[in-house]
Amino acid sequence: MEIAARPQVSALRRVVSRVGRTLTTPLLPDDYFEMLSSRWATRELRAEVIAVRRETPDTTTIVLRPAAAWPGHAAGQYLRLGVHIDGIRHWRAYTITSDDAHPDGLLSVTVKRVDGGRVSPWIATSCRPGDTVYLGEAEGTFVVPDPAPERILMLTAGSGITPIWSLLRSLSRADGVRDVVHVHCCRDEEDFIFAADLLAAGEHHDGYRLLPHYRSERERLTPADLDGLVPDWAERTTFLSGPSAMIDAFAAHWTEYGDRSLLHLERFQPVIGGDATTTPGSGGTIRFRMTEFEAESDGRTSILEAGEATGHALPHGCRMGVCHTCKCTLVSGRVRDLRTGEVLGDPGELIRTCVTAPEGPVELDEGHVVMRGTNARSIR
C-alpha cells in the first residue's frame, strides 16, 4: 500500500514516542497527539496547500507548505502527491516545479487537467488553500548530469514542460544556460505553461533560444522536422518530456539516427520494459504466504500479473512502478526489476510486484488476505 514519506523528527520526539509507546501500545503516542494538532504527526509527511494558481485554462499550480522540514530534492525530480477525494486517498506523481532551494521551504507542483481523470480535475477545480495533502519522497533521475553539458536541446510538449522548467532554473543558477535550444509544443500561446517567463527569457537571454511550436498554426512536430529546426540536434544532450506517443517517436529516432546515450527522457506514463533493454531473468515460483497460494513467472511476467493469473485480486494502482500500491514484503528469495534488469531484494524488504519478477523461488507476505475473483479492490 502506498504511503507518504516519513517526516524528519527531533531526537527528543523520537524518545518520547518510544517511551510513551509502553502506555499506548498497540498505538503510538502520535495517534493520540495528532488528534490535538496535525503538526504532531510523525509518521506521514503532510503538507498544507497555501496557494492555488491558474497557469493556463487547464493547468494549475498548487503551492504547499510541508508540515515538517522538506528533505530536499534535485531539480527535475518528482514527488508522489496523495490527496483525499470522496473518502479515498489517491496518489499521483508530479514534477516539483518550485525552486529546489526555496528560501521558505515551500514546494509546488503544476498539474494539467486530464479529462476523465480522477486527481488532476480535482486539483483544477476542488483543491483549496487550507487543504491537507500527503507527500512522498522525491524520486526520479531526470536531472542535469554533472558536469552540465555545453550544448543542450530541450524537447517538450504540454505539461511535459514541468521538469524542463525546473532544470532550466537550476541550470541558469549555475550559469549553465549557455547554448540551450528549447522546442516546446502546445496548442497556442494561451495553452503554453510558464509562457510569460519563458518567452521573456527567450527574448532576453542569449544562451536560451525558444522555438514554440503551436499546433493551432502548424502540423504536429515529428522527428523529421528536427533537421530543419535544430540542425545539430544529434550532437546535443537532449532532454525530452511529453506524451507517450511523442516520446516513443523521438526515442526511436535517436536510436536510429542519433546517439541514444545523449537522450534523457521523462515519461509521465512509463511503460515497463519500454526503454531499458533488459534480459529476462530465470523466473520462478512465487508463494504468497498469507493467503497460501502459489504462482509461476517465466521471468518476463511481473509478480503482480503472475498472481492475478491465478485468479487472485492483488492490490495495485499504476502497474508501472510509480504508485507503490502493489508492495509486498519479501520473505525469502530475490527478484529482478523488469525496468532495469537489476536483481535485488533482501528479506523484509518491500518490493513493487508490478515491476519485478521472481529470480528463483520467492516467498512474499502480501500483508492481508487477497480476495479471489471479482472482489477486486483496485485503488486508483
Added chain:
Amino acid sequence: MSPRPVSTDKQGTTADPNHPLHKLTPEQLEELGREFQAIHDEVYADLGERDAEYIRGLIRFHRRLAAVSRIALLGSGSTIGLVAGTAGLSVAKILENMEIGHNVLHGQWDWMNDPKIHSSTWEWDSASPSSSWKHSHNYVHHTYTNVIGKDKDVGYEIMRVDERQPWKPAYLGQPIYNLLLAALFEWGVAFHDLDLEAMRNGEKPMTQVKEELRGIVRKAMRQVVKDYIAFPLLSGRNWRRTLAANATANVVRNVWAYAIIFCGHFPDQAYTFTEEEAADESMGAWYVRQLIGAANIEGGDTFHLMSGNLSFQVEHHLFPDMPSSRYKEIAPRVKDICDRYELPYNTGPFLKQFGSVQRSLLRLAFPGGFQKRKPGPYVAPEPPASATETNPLRRAFPQVV
C-alpha cells in the same frame, strides 16, 4: 459445482434433498452467486466520504474514550474514578477489538487507501498479533467456514461444538474449558492462531511456528506491561485498584467477544459441513455455505455497534471485506434473496442464540449428541395490514389505536 453427493453420512445431511446446500440446481446457484456479487459491487461502488467519516469518527471516539478512562483510573482511589474508568475502558476495548480492529483487519476499510486504517498495518489491542490472526481467521476460517476438519474455528481444536466431531474423553472437561475460554478469550485466540495442528501435520514449517511464537510473545509482553505494570505503577498507591480495573476491562471484553462470536456460528440454526460437501464448490455454493453457516443476533443500533456488527454475522460471512456499517443496509436484500431461493436466514435474539450454544456445549461434552434443529427457509413477513390501512377506526383516529 460437484455432482450431487450420494448418501455417505449416517446423519443423513448430505443425502437430504432439502438441505439448503443441495437443493438448488447449478443454474440457480450461478444466478444466486451473481445476485450476491451484485450487492457487493453496488456497495463498493458507493463507498465514499460518508463511510470514511464513520470509521474515522469512531476511531477518534475510541481514542478519546480510552484516554479519558485511563486518566480516570489514575485516580482510581475515588470510587467514581474507579467505576467510570473501568466501564469506559471496557467499552473502549470492546469497540477497539470488534467494530474497529476486527473489521479493519478484514480489509473492510482498505479501499480508503489510508495507511493508518489498513489491514496490512493495523495492530489491535489483543494478545494475538494481527498477522497470525489474519491468516487463521481471515483466510482459514473465512474460506473454509464451518467445514469440519478444515475450519479450525469449529471448536477451536479444543471443544466439540458439532455432533459430527468424534468424541474424545478430553471433551468431558468442556464445560470448564468453556468458562476459561470466555474469560481468557484473547489468549485463546492468540494460541489458536499458532495452529499447532498444522505444524503437527507438517503443513507449517517449524521455522514459521518459531517466528510466530516470537511475535506472540513480543506482542503479549507489550500488552501485559501496559495493562498490568505501567498503568498500575503510574497510579501510585492506587496501583492495586488500577490493576484490578484493567484486568476487569480485559475480562469484560473477552467474555463479550466470546459471546458474540460463539453466537455467530454455534447456535442450532447454523450448519456445519463435511469436507466432501465443500469440495469443488461453485461461487454460488460458496455463498450458500457462508449464508447458512452463520447466524445473526437481533438487537438495536448500540448492540450492533458493540458487537462490531458481528450481530450481522450472516452478512459478514457473505461479504467479509465490506465495511461493517453497511451490513444493516444490505440485510433486507439478503433476506429477499433467501425468500426467493427458499434458503434459511439464521437469526434470533441474543439470549436464545446464546442459550442454544451453551446447551450444545454441555451436551456435546459427552459422547453422541443430537442433530441440531434447523429452521426452514426464510419467509418474508406479509406486509402489515396497517400499510394499506383497512381498519376504519385506525384511519380515523391513527393516534388512538
